[in-house]
Amino acid sequence: xxxxxxxxxxxxxxxxxxxxxxxxxxxxxxxxxxxxxxxxxxxxxxxxxxxxxxxxxxxxxxxxxxxxxxxxxxxxxxxxxxxxxxxxxxxxxxxxxxxxxxxxxxxxxxxxxxxxxxxxxxxxxxxxxxxxxxxxxxxxxxxxxxxxxxxxxxxxxxxxxxxxxxxxxxxxxxxxxxxxxxxxxxxxxxxxxxxxxxxxxxxxxxxxxxxxxxxxxxxxxxxxxxxxxxxxxxxxxxxxxxxxxxxxxxxxxxxxxxxxxxxxxxxxxxxxxxxxxxxxxxxxxxxxxxxxxxxxxxxxxxxxxxxxxxxxx
Amino acid sequence: xxxxxxxxxxxxxxxxxxxxxxxxxxxxxxxxxxxxxxxxxxxxxxxxxxxxxxxxxxxxxxxxxxxxxxxxxxxxxxxxxxxxxxxxxxxxxxxxxxxxxxxxxxxxxxxxxxxxxxxxxxxxxxxxxxxxxxxxxxxxxxxxxxxxxxxxxxxxxxxxxxxxxxxxxxxxxxxxxxxxxxxxxxxxxxxxxxxxxxxxxxxxxxxxxxxxxxxxxxxxxxxxxxxxxxxxxxxxxxxxxxxxxxxxxxxxxxxxxxxxxxxxxxxxxxxxxxxxxxxxxxxxxxxxxxxxxxxxxxxxxxxxxxxxxxxxx
Numbered sequence: 001x002x003x004x005x006x007x008x009x010x011x012x013x014x015x016x017x018x019x020x021x022x023x024x025x026x027x028x029x030x031x032x033x034x035x036x037x038x039x040x041x042x043x044x045x046x047x048x049x050x051x052x053x054x055x056x057x058x059x060x061x062x063x064x065x066x067x068x069x070x071x072x073x074x075x076x077x078x079x080x081x082x083x084x085x086x087x088x089x090x091x092x093x094x095x096x097x098x099x100x101x102x103x104x105x106x107x108x109x110x111x112x113x114x115x116x117x118x119x120x121x122x123x124x125x126x127x128x129x130x131x132x133x134x135x136x137x138x139x140x141x142x143x144x145x146x147x148x149x150x151x152x153x154x155x156x157x158x159x160x161x162x163x164x165x166x167x168x169x170x171x172x173x174x175x176x177x178x179x180x181x182x183x184x185x186x187x188x189x190x191x192x193x194x195x196x197x198x199x200x201x202x203x204x205x206x207x208x209x210x211x212x213x214x215x216x217x218x219x220x221x222x223x224x225x226x227x228x229x230x231x232x233x234x235x236x237x238x239x240x241x242x243x244x245x246x247x248x249x250x251x252x253x254x255x256x257x258x259x260x261x262x263x264x265x266x267x268x269x270x271x272x273x274x275x276x277x278x279x280x281x282x283x284x285x286x287x288x289x290x291x292x293x294x295x296x297x298x299x300x301x302x303x304x305x306x307x308x309x310x311x312x313x
Numbered sequence: 314x315x316x317x318x319x320x321x322x323x324x325x326x327x328x329x330x331x332x333x334x335x336x337x338x339x340x341x342x343x344x345x346x347x348x349x350x351x352x353x354x355x356x357x358x359x360x361x362x363x364x365x366x367x368x369x370x371x372x373x374x375x376x377x378x379x380x381x382x383x384x385x386x387x388x389x390x391x392x393x394x395x396x397x398x399x400x401x402x403x404x405x406x407x408x409x410x411x412x413x414x415x416x417x418x419x420x421x422x423x424x425x426x427x428x429x430x431x432x433x434x435x436x437x438x439x440x441x442x443x444x445x446x447x448x449x450x451x452x453x454x455x456x457x458x459x460x461x462x463x464x465x466x467x468x469x470x471x472x473x474x475x476x477x478x479x480x481x482x483x484x485x486x487x488x489x490x491x492x493x494x495x496x497x498x499x500x501x502x503x504x505x506x507x508x509x510x511x512x513x514x515x516x517x518x519x520x521x522x523x524x525x526x527x528x529x530x531x532x533x534x535x536x537x538x539x540x541x542x543x544x545x546x547x548x549x550x551x552x553x554x555x556x557x558x559x560x561x562x563x564x565x566x567x568x569x570x571x572x573x574x575x576x577x578x579x580x581x582x583x584x585x586x587x588x589x590x591x592x593x594x595x596x597x598x599x600x601x602x603x604x605x606x607x608x609x610x611x612x613x614x615x616x617x618x619x620x621x622x623x624x625x626x
Binding site for chain 2: 024025028029030031032033034035036037038039040041042043045046048051052066072073076077079082085086087089102118119120121123124125126127129131132133135136138140143145202203204213219
């Protein structure tokens with residue numbers, strides 16, 4: 001017996017923890033009702049089969065990733081996760097167990113991030129895709145925007161770069177299992193909240209440092225200088241790419257690390273706070289006057305940033 | 314020259330009116346920032362090629378419909394439209410002019426409904442789909458939910474039923490141009506706001522009266538009796554279906570009319586308010602004790618409601 005849409009929805013929802021205080025009415029009505037005071041950061045991001053995941057991903061991976069890419073956007077604003085909506089399009093005849101495993105992967109991350117599933121939608125389609133809308137709370141005026149950077153601010157990158165791109169390359173070239181960094185990106189939510197007290201601007205690295213730094217600079221009307229040799233390049237990337245490793249990492253997408261612009265007067269306190277909180281950050285350069293973005297190597301040579309990963313076209 | 318994702322986004326966004334006061338930060342950052350006081354109704358609904366629209370729809374129709382189905386959910390809660398997010402998945406090589414025409418159809422309805430585009434996402438996919446998340450404001454505790462109905466409440470339906478289903482049938486059977494009701498559903502926003510002062514429960518008719526009434530009854534823990542001969546059946550449906558017209562209409566999906574449960578003591582005032590506002594509503598039955606849903610014909614015969622339109626399976 002094929003379960004109806006409504007049974008599938010009930011089973012999907014049952015995998016999630018009970019909704020938190022921000023959700024007054026959860027799944028099952030025309031709309032969810034959420035409580036809201038002050039400002040909300042809201043974002044929508046979609047993952048599509050053969051583009052953001054493949055059959056080599058487990059259903060749990062897919063559920064995790066669909067939510068993680070949205071949480072990463074909340075992290076980049078310094079927002080505290082509150083609620084999300086989930087729209088799933090899938091081929092008719094998708095195994096209900098697959099759907100349940102997607103829910104489990106998503107629910108595990110939702111529990112960790114303390115975000116409530118407020119509602120969603122199922123529809124039939126030729127390929128599997130998941131579009132999530134996530135909302136997070138910020139005190140009024142406190143969100144980390146892309147346009148807050150000023151010349152002189154120091155640039156920090158969290159974690160390590162390049163592993164997701166290397167994993168993708170290996171998967172495409174020789175059918176290797178996708179790297180954990182591609183399958184299970186870690187949204188830097190705690191770092192985003194911490195950084196709200198120090199940084200003036202932030203963006204998450206989904207399209208590659210080269211491209212995302214460009215977005216931040218354009219919106220802040222500044223340039224930037226990045227020291228390639230100070231980029232926190234993943235060890236596997238260093239090993240595989242040798243001298244080209246930093247460039248490869250700067251071009252890589254799907255790292256889901258944060259890029260933060262911190263005023264120099266706050267930098268020491270920011271670094272101390274990160275150490276205390278166990279958040280790994282590296283100072284990689286600074287914002288400059290003008291519009292030029294320069295990636296500098298040890299010999300002092302500068303280059304334009306790589307174009308990075310384009311989501312469309 | 315193929316425009317980049319970022320150029321496409323800029324052009325898409327440019328078709329929309331400037332964001333309203335509810336949006337503090339619009340498209341272009343990791344998240345949008347929205348102002349919120351009290352309660353928000355939020356919903357997500359997705360339309361997919363060859364399921365909710367076909368090549369016989371104009372791009373403007375597609376843009377309209379993607380937003381309309383979400384606004385209909387806001388209408389059913391009695392919420393005032395505030396902001397929305399739009400995630401579009403489309404085949405590589407989609408003509409940028411098509412995208413712009415989708416934006417225009419969507420923007421025309423957004424302007425009419427006074428809702429602001431707060432942000433969105435583009436991604437490549439094998440087929441075209443649009444997932445929208447819409448938010449609307451309601452005073453605390455004032456939303457029209459599915460679970461507020463009580464035995465004795467009178468059931469009202471807005472507008473007319475069945476035309477969208479008839480259009481679909483004709484399109485599938487003989488390649489007729491899709492009916493306007495399928496291409497350009499009208500969300501009953503003004504009626505939803507008006508009904509907030511009178512109705513105890515509401516739902517929008519997307520899956521057919523038979524099925525949607527069932528949702529309302531289950532959530533309200535009541536039954537219902539509907540007079541088939543009082544259903545507001547579209548004239549074209551009466552003509553095409555004769556004696557079976559009411560049954561056909563009760564089974565039809567995609568009407569996007571509202572079904573409202575109004576306490577008998579408020580019914581006369583509700584009808585007067587609708588007349589004054591030019592909102593067409595028909596009293597079609599009432600909620601009853603128990604769980605049975607009965608559709609009654611002129612001779613007094615009762616039948617179980619049709620199963621209606623299942624979105625998945």
